[in-house]
Amino acid sequence: MGVSIQFCGAAHTVTGSCYLFQNPNGRVLVDCGLFQGPKTVKALNYSEFPFRPADIDAVLLTHAHIDHSGLLPKLVREGFRGRIYATRGTIDLCSYLLPDAGNIQESEVAALNRRNSARGHPTVTPIYTQADAIAALESFHPVEYEAWFDVNAGLRARFWNAGHLLGSASIELEFAGAGGAGKPLRVLASGDVGPDAKLLEPNPDAPAGFDYVLSESTYGDVDRPSTTPEARRHRLAAEVKEAAEAKGALLIPAFAVERTQELIVDLIDLMDRGEAPSAPIFLDSPLAIHATEVFRRHSSSLVQGDDVLRLLNSPHLRFTETVEESKAIGRLTGFHIIIAASGMCDAGRIRHHLRRWLWHSRSTVLLVGFQVQGTLGRFLRDGAKAVRIQGEEIRVGARIRCMDDYSGHADGPELARWIACRRPIHRGMFLVHGEDRALLGLRARIAERIIASAKIFIPVLDDVYDLSTAAPTPIEVARPRRLAPEEVVKLDWHNELSKLILDINDRLRAAADDRSRGVTIRRLRRALESEN
Ligand SMILES: [Zn+2]
Numbered sequence: 183m184g185v186s187i188q189f190c191g192a193a194h195t196v197t198g199s200c201y202l203f204q205n206p207n208g209r210v211l212v213d214c215g216l217f218q219g220p221k222t223v224k225a226l227n228y229s230e231f232p233f234r235p236a237d238i239d240a241v242l243l244t245h246a247h248i249d250h251s252g253l254l255p256k257l258v259r260e261g262f263r264g265r266i267y268a269t270r271g272t273i274d275l276c277s278y279l280l281p282d283a284g285n286i287q288e289s290e291v292a293a294l295n296r297r298n299s300a301r302g303h304p305t306v307t308p309i310y311t312q313a314d315a316i317a318a319l320e321s322f323h324p325v326e327y328e329a330w331f332d333v334n335a336g337l338r339a340r341f342w343n344a345g346h347l348l349g350s351a352s353i354e355l356e357f358a359g360a361g362g363a364g365k366p367l368r369v370l371a372s373g374d375v376g377p378d379a380k381l382l383e384p385n386p387d388a389p390a391g392f393d394y395v396l397s398e399s400t401y402g403d404v405d406r407p408s409t410t411p412e413a414r415r416h417r418l419a420a421e422v423k424e425a426a427e428a429k430g431a432l433l434i435p436a437f438a439v440e441r442t443q444e445l446i447v448d449l450i451d452l453m454d455r456g457e458a459p460s461a462p463i464f465l466d467s468p469l470a471i472h473a474t475e476v477f478r479r480h481s482s483s484l485v486q487g488d489d490v491l492r493l494l495n496s497p498h499l500r501f502t503e504t505v506e507e508s509k510a511i512g513r514l515t516g517f518h519i520i521i522a523a524s525g526m527c528d529a530g531r532i533r534h535h536l537r538r539w540l541w542h543s544r545s546t547v548l549l550v551g552f553q554v555q556g557t558l559g560r561f562l563r564d565g566a567k568a569v570r571i572q573g574e575e576i577r578v579g580a581r582i583r584c585m586d587d588y589s590g591h592a593d594g595p596e597l598a599r600w601i602a603c604r605r606p607i608h609r610g611m612f613l614v615h616g617e618d619r620a621l622l623g624l625r626a627r628i629a630e631r632i633i634a635s636a637k638i639f640i641p642v643l644d645d646v647y648d649l650s651t652a653a654p655t656p657i658e659v660a661r662p663r664r665l666a667p668e669e670v671v672k673l674d675w676h677n678e679l680s681k682l683i684l685d686i687n688d689r690l691r692a693a694a695d696d697r698s699r700g701v702t703i704r705r706l707r708r709a710l711e712s713e714n
Contacts, residue, residue, distance in 0.1 A: 184650025185357045185367055186657060190232055191215055192249075192398075192615040194642040196223055196665065197554055199250045199615060201371060201396065202232075205357050207334040208239040212353055212371045216252025216283065216309075218528070220556030226664055227253065227309045232644055236261035240333050241321075242341075243268040244373030245350035246275035246439065252283050255310040258318040265323040267331070269341060271349020271480055273322045275439055278472040284308075284315035286529050297573070327351070336360070345376030345386035346590050347439060348480055352388045360650055361393055367649060371396045374615070375592045375600050377406075386592070386600055393609045394649060397601055398591070399616030400552055403623025406586055406593040414587040415448050419458045421548055421583055422449070426459040426517045428581065430544025435532045435559055437525035437551055439473045441588040445550060449519065450496045464511050466502045466522040466531050512538050525551040527558035537571050545580040550588040555617060568684045575687060598627045610647075610654040611638050 184205070191200030191213070198217035203210045217226045235257045243266055244250055254266060254276075268276070287308040295305040325331055330340045336358045341351035353371045360367035370392045378385055425432035436442040446465065452458035465471060481491055502508050508531055511520060523530040536558075539545040553560035561569050563584055568577045592600060601611070611633050613621050621640050629635040639654055641647070644663045647654040686706065693699045 184648065185360045186646055186648050186650075187369075187394075187612075188232065188646045188659075189612075189614065189641040189643060191217065191643070193645060194621065194640055195555075195617050196226075196643045197249050197615075198223075198226065198253070199244070199373075200253070202238075203337075203355065203357075203369075205334070205336050205360065207336045209233065209237055210333055210337060211238055211241045211257075212355075213244055213250045213373075214241055214253045214257050215250040216248050218249055218526070218557065219554045222665070223556070227256075228306070229664060231257070231260070232661065232664060234261070236263065238262050238264060240264040241266040242333070242339055242353050242355075242371075243272055243276075244344065244353055244371065245347050246272045246279050247347065247374065247437075248279060248283055250373070251276055251280065253309075254321075255280055255284060255315040255318040258321055259310055259314045262321070264321070266318075266321045267323050267325050267333070267339070269327065269349040269351055270324045271476075272351070273319075273324055273349070274476045274479065275347075275349060275473060276322065277319055278469055278476065279439075280315040280318060281312045282469045284310055284312035288312060290529065293572070330356075342388040343386065344373045344388075346374040347376070348477065350374060350376070352386065354389065362652075367394075368392045369394045369396070369649070370604060372398050372600070374398050374400070374590065375597060376590055377592045377596055388600075388604060390604050390606070392604060392607050394612065394654070395601065395604050395607050396612045396614055397597060397624070399597065399613050399620045399624045400591045401589065401593045402597055402613070402616055402620040402625075402627065404586075404593045404620075405595060406589075409587050411448075415452060415457075417585060417587060418445075418448050419452050421546075421585065422452065422458040422519075424581075424583075425519075425546035425548070426461065428544045428546060429517055430542055430546065430580075431514070431535070431539045432461075432517070432519045432546045432548060433532065433535050433539060433580075434519065434521045434548045434550060435525050435527045436467075436470070436521050436523060437590075439470070439476075441551065441590050442470050442521060443474055443477050445588050446499060446521070447492075450492075450498055453498055454496075459517065460498065461518050462500055463498050463519045463521065464500050464502050466508050466511060466520055466535070468503050469523060470521070471501045471503055508534070525559065526553050527562065533558075533571055537574065537576060539580060540569070540571075541577050541579045543579045543581075547580050547582050549582070549584045550586075552589060552591060566684075568688070570684070575684065594623055594627055597624055598632060601628055602632045605632070607633055607637065609637070609649070609652065612654075613638065613640050 186204045188202040190202050191198035197219050199213040199215040201212045217223045288311050291308040298305055327341050327343055330338050332338050338356050340354040344350040344352045352373050355369040357367040375386050453460045520535050522532040549563055553563045562582050625638055643665050646657040646659050648657050690699050
């Protein structure tokens with residue numbers, strides 16, 4: 183047995199980056215991310231890992247985002263005793279992000295259990311707690327960019343700046359003697375790759391000449407109009423003006439790190455120059471506030487670190503850290519800006535603000551990040567007329583706007599260029615971390631032009647490949663897969679059910695009178711009964 187890879191996450195439409203590399207000297211993970219999206223996928227967070235955590239020797243972490251780091255506390259709690267290698271920026275961000283994720287899981291499970299016990303359903307336990315997350319931080323071990331270090335006797339690794347987020351990396355792996363004729367087997371895992379035009383992070387960087395490359399595909403099917411910082415600020419100014427004219431709240435669901443800080447820099451700039459109407463900007467996220475502090479500490483390593491320092495002192499910006507402060511801004515009327523997590527609206531304070539404002543025609547929701555299928559943010563982006571938040575149905579009256587300019591991800595052409603710069607790629611190219619459309623879009627972009635079609639692979643969850651052979655060779659493992667490939671569908675049944683309930687409510691509300699409502703209900707009842 184030489185070297186193999188198991189795709190334990192971020193494979194074919196499933197989120198949650200996690201790759202298990204095995205060589206004769208042991209087992210190493212690249213990333214250990216939380217699954218996000220439809221309930222069927224999120225349920226994987228509660229199920230067993232497809233490996234024994236105690237058998238894993240080390241983790242190499244590409245970056246701090248929760249879909250890459252979010253199951254590390256569970257890994258440690260379940261017996262992992264090795265090191266988690268990451269850059270200092272990633273470690274600093276994780277020291278806030280992971281305890282916050284533990285806290286979110288504890289409070290979500292507490293709310294769920296209240297609902298479950300009211301209905302006589304069994305209670306559930308959180309995936310991990312805040313205490314588990316804090317304990318996991320002990321395992322982190324800092325590494326420098328562009329410096330080799332030994333992971334185990336036959337494996338060394340090197341981190342490259344991926345330009346996606348403070349501390350983000352693509353990771354180069356070299357398995358000694360496994361590449362044939364005594365040569366090393368060389369592998370590159372992209373992590374998330376940043377776009378070219380950004381304020382704070384440099385362009386992505388990595389060497390060339392690999393046996394295997396794993397590339398993320400998030401925006402593989404997207405050609406973003408090329409942007410400059412000026413064009414982006416101009417578009418943002420137009421959005422802010424329209425929101426101000428509507429005279430309600432402008433809600434910006436945002437991830438806690440990087441692009442939030444960049445967005446704030448732009449907003450304050452626009453207001454300072456009189457190019458957008460002045461208004462208070464509430465950063466309503468303890469996590470984003472702490473992350474902003476991390477950026478302040480690392481400002482010397484950021485491309486425009488001075489801007490980060492300046493924004494922290496702007497009178498426009500208000501930090502609301504406590505729950506009371508957060509509730510107080512929920513009572514405001516008129517034009518103001520609220521930036522709150524989570525970026526996909528599936529957790530965090532943004533949900534309270536959406537409950538307060540989403541029905542209101544004066545308000546605006548500006549989506550600035552990628553929205554995974556099955557999340558509330560994606561439903562809004564796709565034009566849902568009504569949504570459910572914490573069991574409550576809310577009509578969408580707000581203007582829903584999208585701006586891709588603050589994406590932390592490279593688009594299709596940028597990904598294709600990044601891949602082209604990694605050539606020669608001798609044995610295989612794995613496309614990961616994307617929805618069907620994105621994966622196929624990226625494949626179409628690179629097939630033949632950049633790499634032979636026969637060398638491009640799109641693995642599904644829990645696929646295992648032998649990497650020691652001349653081309654990647656699938657290995658059948660006896661263990662059952664966590665998800666049957668046909669289960670990984672666009673929208674799972676939970677989402678279909680939510681939509682059906684909303685449609686039924688719509689129909690009943692639109693009916694002329696209670697009599698016709700009764701007729702509709704009896705018809706539905708008959709349809710249900712005829713199923714048995
Ligand atoms: Zn990321």
